[in-house]
Amino acid sequence: MAAQAPQETALEDSSRDREIGVEQEHLDRVYQRLEEKIHEAEFLMNDAAKRGQVGTPGALAERDAQVFRAGVHLNRLNNEFEDFLFGRIDLLLGKDGKKGPDGAYTAVEPAEGAVREDNTADIAETLHIGRIGVLDQDYAPLVIDWRAPAAAPFYRSTPVDPGRVVRRRVIRSKGRRVLGVEDDLMRPELKAFLGGDELAVIGDGALMAALGQARSHTMRDIVASIQAEQDLVIRAPAASVTYVEGGPGTGKTAVALHRAAYLLYQDRRRYSGGILIVSPTPLLVAYTEGVLPSLGEEGQVAIRAIGSLVDGAEATLYDAPSTARAKGSYRMLKVLRKAARGALELGPGGRAPQGRPASGGTAANRTGQLAFGDDPGDDDTGTPARTPAGPPTRLRVVAFGRRLELEAAELERVRRTALGGTAPVNLLRPRARKLLLDALWTQSGAGTRHSDPELAAELRSSFDEDVSTEDSFIAFLDAWWPELTPQAVLAAMADERRLGRWARRILNPGEVRKVARSLRRDGYSVHDIAMLDELQAILGTPARPRKKRDLDPLDQLTGLEELMPVREESQRERAERLAAERTEYAHVIVDEAQDVTPMQWRMLGRRGRHATWTVVGDPAQSSWSDVDEAAEARDEALGTRPRRRFQLTVNYRNPAEIAQLAAKVLALAMPGSTSPSAVRSTGVEPRFTVVRDSLAQTVREEAARLLDRVDGTVGVVVAMQRREEAAKWLAGLGDRVVALGSLEAKGLEYDATVVVSPAEIADESPAGLRVLYVALTRATQQLTVVSGDRDEPDDCGVPDLLRD
Numbered sequence: 001m002a003a004q005a006p007q008e009t010a011l012e013d014s015s016r017d018r019e020i021g022v023e024q025e026h027l028d029r030v031y032q033r034l035e036e037k038i039h040e041a042e043f044l045m046n047d048a049a050k051r052g053q054v055g056t057p058g059a060l061a062e063r064d065a066q067v068f069r070a071g072v073h074l075n076r077l078n079n080e081f082e083d084f085l086f087g088r089i090d091l092l093l094g095k096d097g098k099k100g101p102d103g104a105y106t107a108v109e110p111a112e113g114a115v116r117e118d119n120t121a122d123i124a125e126t127l128h129i130g131r132i133g134v135l136d137q138d139y140a141p142l143v144i145d146w147r148a149p150a151a152a153p154f155y156r157s158t159p160v161d162p163g164r165v166v167r168r169r170v171i172r173s174k175g176r177r178v179l180g181v182e183d184d185l186m187r188p189e190l191k192a193f194l195g196g197d198e199l200a201v202i203g204d205g206a207l208m209a210a211l212g213q214a215r216s217h218t219m220r221d222i223v224a225s226i227q228a229e230q231d232l233v234i235r236a237p238a239a240s241v242t243y244v245e246g247g248p249g250t251g252k253t254a255v256a257l258h259r260a261a262y263l264l265y266q267d268r269r270r271y272s273g274g275i276l277i278v279s280p281t282p283l284l285v286a287y288t289e290g291v292l293p294s295l296g297e298e299g300q301v302a303i304r305a306i307g308s309l310v311d312g313a314e315a316t317l318y319d320a321p322s323t324a325r326a327k328g329s330y331r332m333l334k335v336l337r338k339a340a341r342g343a344l345e346l347g348p349g350g351r352a353p354q355g356r357p358a359s360g361g362t363a364a365n366r367t368g369q370l371a372f373g374d375d376p377g378d379d380d381t382g383t384p385a386r387t388p389a390g391p392p393t394r395l396r397v398v399a400f401g402r403r404l405e406l407e408a409a410e411l412e413r414v415r416r417t418a419l420g421g422t423a424p425v426n427l428l429r430p431r432a433r434k435l436l437l438d439a440l441w442t443q444s445g446a447g448t449r450h451s452d453p454e455l456a457a458e459l460r461s462s463f464d465e466d467v468s469t470e471d472s473f474i475a476f477l478d479a480w481w482p483e484l485t486p487q488a489v490l491a492a493m494a495d496e497r498r499l500g501r502w503a504r505r506i507l508n509p510g511e512v513r514k515v516a517r518s519l520r521r522d523g524y525s526v527h528d529i530a531m532l533d534e535l536q537a538i539l540g541t542p543a544r545p546r547k548k549r550d551l552d553p554l555d556q557l558t559g560l561e562e563l564m565p566v567r568e569e570s571q572r573e574r575a576e577r578l579a580a581e582r583t584e585y586a587h588v589i590v591d592e593a594q595d596v597t598p599m600q601w602r603m604l605g606r607r608g609r610h611a612t613w614t615v616v617g618d619p620a621q622s623s624w625s626d627v628d629e630a631a632e633a634r635d636e637a638l639g640t641r642p643r644r645r646f647q648l649t650v651n652y653r654n655p656a657e658i659a660q661l662a663a664k665v666l667a668l669a670m671p672g673s674t675s676p677s678a679v680r681s682t683g684v685e686p687r688f689t690v691v692r693d694s695l696a697q698t699v700r701e702e703a704a705r706l707l708d709r710v711d712g713t714v715g716v717v718v719a720m721q722r723r724e725e726a727a728k729w730l731a732g733l734g735d736r737v738v739a740l741g742s743l744e745a746k747g748l749e750y751d752a753t754v755v756v757s758p759a760e761i762a763d764e765s766p767a768g769l770r771v772l773y774v775a776l777t778r779a780t781q782q783l784t785v786v787s788g789d790r791d792e793p794d795d796c797g798v799p800d801l802l803r804d
């Protein structure tokens with residue numbers, strides 16, 4: 001942390017106070033203006049409400065639009081009131097005298113002669129940067145929105161390439177009080193004057209101050225200290241695919257979130273189609289979702305875990321690595337295609353296999369349409385405990401006074417014909433119905449009765465009408481070609497024998513057994529969610545008549561029903577409703593993209609068919625074993641859109657001491673790759689210890705020790721198989737400490753971490769070394785490694801994997 005130097009002189013103190021006073025004055029003006037704007041917005045809303053429900057439709061439309069705009073504005077102002085102002089730049093005169101829409105001069109480079117020959121210059125423009133823009137009564141900028149072009153130099157300017165910036169200042173405030181300022185000089189060689197006084201320079205680096213702060217359970221925004229290489233990504237044009245790679249702690253997640261806010265600001269209309277941010281775990285969603293509201297967005301951005309992308313199903317279970325490999329790979333696609341068609345033949349009427357959720361889980365329960373007859377039981381063999389009810393094997397109807405009958409073989413032929421091609425199975429039902437009617441018509445012989453085509457057609461149509469309204473025909477069709485749901489097909493795959501049939505020559509018998517067994521559990525894994533989504537695409541959703549929302553007659557009159565929810569719903573409810581209704585997005589941001597499996601890429605691809613993309617990841621942290629197959633799937637999902645690649649190179653999270661240790665594992669996991677350079681050092685080396693009395697006791701003591709040493713959070717990272725017991729080890733230590741499995745640690749960070757048995761973590765999956773690399777890079781200050789026997793620690797407790 002950038003503590004104040006003890007030898008700071010009284011003179012320095014007084015110039016600091018003076019500069020704080022200057023910024024306080026400005027902040028007071030800004031708040032005064034904000035209050036005026038809030039009153040304006042409130043007045044607008046009240047006034048519009050008072051005008052009541054009278055007037056022409058046009059006037060009512062105008063009223064509602066006004067209420068809508070005022071509501072959004074008010075909400076924003078209220079949200080942004082805290083720590084509103086955070087930056088300032090002092091600039092030289094620009095090349096031309098042109099101003100942009102935000103009232104600031106647009107030139108990036110200084111005018112000739114802006115710096116005098118004796119290396120002195122005058123500050124020609126001062127801009128304050130904040131979370132949203134504020135203009136004064138004369139439309140001069142009091143605060144520039146951080147996403148506006150005029151704010152870019154605040155992030156981009158460096159001493160090597162300063163542009164017009166002389167001094168860059170970060171302002172720290174709480175509520176309405178300015179607490180401190182930190183300056184960086186971009187042109188240290190220059191003597192610059194502002195209003196006749198020499199420009200003051202205070203403090204020693206805002207970035208270091210930000211990085212040293214204690215961590216909480218939620219992420220903070222980094223608007224005040226975005227670095228130049230990060231800013232390039234945040235402001236990259238949205239066209240096509242922006243691909244960002246960088247090691248742990250380089251700010252990929254932070255950059256992705258700020259980019260969402262930036263894109264919305266740049267082109268709100270275009271992104272009203274929604275921005276989807278996909279995170280690997282609900283833990284990471286919870287950690288990051290607070291960042292966006294503080295960036296001034298209200299609802300167009302959905303942050304979802306990859307296991308929560310399918311409505312009505314939520315991933316709560318983990319798959320063993322080998323099961324996950326089978327479920328996530330492209331091979332599963334072929335299995336699902338077979339299963340979707342095969343499931344038709346099972347027919348309705350039985351009950352869902354044991355173990356699927358009793359409510360909300362199986363299609364049978366949710367839609368009442370379908371349940372399968374057999375139950376795999378819980379044993380490893382997957383032997384069916386009962387035979388399926390099966391589809392009906394005979395169709396009997398009476399038409400034109402004759403009894404007609406289709407037997408099993410004929411029905412099978414009709415089914416095959418109907419299933420030909422690749423159309424979604426559920427959408428083929430009308431075709432199957434037509435083919436059945438054709439077969440019955442042929443059997444009736446009625447087609448030969450008339451040579452006149454018009455009469456023949458009439459006869460056929462009345463035949464179709466008669467048969468298809470007959471109760472026995474309707475019941476048959478429902479049983480023989482039921483509408484399948486993804487959940488029901490997945491439930492059908494829980495039967496090992498059946499899955500073995502559908503997966504013949506695609507999965508090996510061991511995989512079939514593991515996948516079937518995993519599908520008999522109560523709940524879903526992230527991989528199941530991608531399978532459900534794929535099945536939805538394979539099955540298709542038959543069109544249904546749309547239910548009309550109950551509308552106020554006045555809304556219908558004005559045609560403004562879309563605006564009404566603003567008055568009825570909170571912003572959050574509205575955002576949730578929009579997110580739930582949305583299936584495709586205008587921009588998709590994928591965080592931790594290195595872990596996305598081929599099947600998951602297909603799921604994401606369906607949500608961004610017409611989208612632009614930001615894909616953020618680090619191959620060295622990938623927990624997915626077949627990196628090439630995932631890359632192929634990613635390329636397929638992103639299509640042929642051109643890619644723009646960025647690399648982030650600086651590690652802002654880990655101190656050098658921890659980064660150096662993690663680099664040893666990186667060298668094993670991905671020989672030849674370079675680690676990002678750590679930006680700071682704490683002087684505290686990682687601590688190594690071995691199990692003393694018991695693993696539980698040792699870990700507990702080490703966690704308690706770290707809780708004493710840091711102000712913020714402590715994370716205890718264990719192999720996935722230990723995560724439940726680890727939570728018990730920490731009981732009673734308070735909520736600053738948490739236990740998490742290695743895969744859950746992805747993307748998160750803590751002040752200090754205890755990594756328990758590197759060997760256990762590394763041995764847990766084929767990508768184990770990369771998972772260990774993730775585990776070792778979570779701490780912002782201190783790291784303790786606890787070794788068990790399996791780690792083969794040396795005399796100093798250093799495990800084999802972490803030795804030189």
Ligand SMILES: Nc1ncnc2c1ncn2[C@@H]1O[C@H](COP(=O)(O)OP(=O)(O)OP(=O)(O)O)[C@@H](O)[C@H]1O
Nearest residue numbers: 222225226227248249250251252253254652653747
């Ligand atoms: N410019 C910055 N100013 C202040 N803090 C920053 C900056 N960039 C990154 N950080 C901080 O560094 C930490 C790491 O950032 P982030 O989690 O976005 O990294 P990441 O690249 O996604 O890491 P990982 O790959 O390990 O998940 C966060 O605490 C973030 O706030």
